[in-house]
């Protein structure tokens with residue numbers, strides 16, 4: 001029989017090893033099935049011109065500015081939806097996911 005204190009020590013060490021591993025496994029992004037190639041076409045057609053006007057001609061700065069709004073996959077999809085409704089393009093949800101997948105792969109990298 002192990003002394004109680006040693007048992008606790010072993011338990012604590014086990015927890016320390018397993019908890020961070022579990023925490024690192026984040027849920028799949030809400031746009032995990034988005035197709036970045038389709039998203040690229042849509043974003044270039046519908047989004048770049050206005051962002052360029054906002055950012056003194058350099059549209060990419062919108063996604064890369066230090067105080068950017070998007071820092072999680074959920075925020076990314078929400079912001080795509082927001083700009084989409086402002087814009088009145090009436091994308092289908094899967095099109096919003098394509099765009100989010102494209103912006104994630106190219107700029108945000110907030111999801112695998």
Ligand code: HEC
Nearest residue numbers: 046047050051054062063068069070079080083084087099
């Ligand atoms: C009519 C102008 C306009 C159009 C068109 C537009 N946007 Fe935006 N977008 C903005 C503005 C303005 C902001 C900055 C909002 C802020 O900082 O509060 C923004 C911000 C964003 C951001 C967040 C950037 C950050 O800070 O991380 C994303 C993502 C985005 N837009 C996606 C899109 C997508 C996708 C489209 C095309 C479907 C689009 N936008 C079309 C005006 C526009």
